[in-house]
Amino acid sequence: MEQTGQPPASSLAAMRRFRWYGHVLRLPPDHPNRALLDFNPKLAGWRQNQLIRDPLFSPTVSQGTCEPNWHGHGSRCFRVFDVEVSYADARALCLSHNSHLALPKDQSTNDFVKQLRNSVNQARGAWIGLKYGVDEGSFVWEDGEVLGSFDDWGQGQPDGGSDPNQCVRIVRVSSSSRSNQWGDHSCANLYGVSCEKGHRP
Numbered sequence: 001m002e003q004t005g006q007p008p009a010s011s012l013a014a015m016r017r018f019r020w021y022g023h024v025l026r027l028p029p030d031h032p033n034r035a036l037l038d039f040n041p042k043l044a045g046w047r048q049n050q051l052i053r054d055p056l057f058s059p060t061v062s063q064g065t066c067e068p069n070w071h072g073h074g075s076r077c078f079r080v081f082d083v084e085v086s087y088a089d090a091r092a093l094c095l096s097h098n099s100h101l102a103l104p105k106d107q108s109t110n111d112f113v114k115q116l117r118n119s120v121n122q123a124r125g126a127w128i129g130l131k132y133g134v135d136e137g138s139f140v141w142e143d144g145e146v147l148g149s150f151d152d153w154g155q156g157q158p159d160g161g162s163d164p165n166q167c168v169r170i171v172r173v174s175s176s177s178r179s180n181q182w183g184d185h186s187c188a189n190l191y192g193v194s195c196e197k198g199h200r201p
């Protein structure tokens with residue numbers, strides 16, 4: 001039996017949270033970075049993929065229409081729910097509608113989601129799919145991508161430091177300093193929800 005390379009100690013802690021799901025070793029489905037491990041025969045060791053090929057996040061064709069109550073922007077459909085739920089429940093709500101938390105990764109999509117939120121209830125914050133990732137030391141989108149060059153942080157945000165329970169919502173319009181911009185807050189707080197999915201098949 002060939003000896004497999006030991007992963008660096010720093011990644012061992014992170015690996016402890018990996019579990020078997022079918023034939024892949026991955027983080028629990030509710031973990032924000034959705035990482036998985038697969039076996040690399042060349043290196044005779046385990047390799048970590050940052051982005052799982054989750055069909056929920058796969059791109060869709062640009063033709064087609066959105067389902068009732070969903071609003072099209074580019075190749076995606078969006079919906080904001082005027083509810084008061086935690087980030088975990090927000091994720092579950094989107095999933096129950098065969099969608100995931102909205103990923104406003106660019107100015108155009110962000111403007112669209114904010115406008116949609118304001119048309120539903122501008123006085124209530126709405127979660128987007130962005131959460132602090134301890135392993136990454138950065139905010140991480142629900143599809144596993146680390147927050148890139150585009151962001152829309154309100155004044156003084158983010159201010160949650162490295163607290164792993166910091167999630168991001170679009171702040172209500174009436175806020176004095178960060179109106180209609182992003183703010184991090186405890187994931188247990190209760191806000192509305194913005195969800196995103198592809199066009200009707």
Ligand SMILES: [Ca+2]
Binds near residue numbers: 157159160183185
């Ligand atoms: Ca904050």
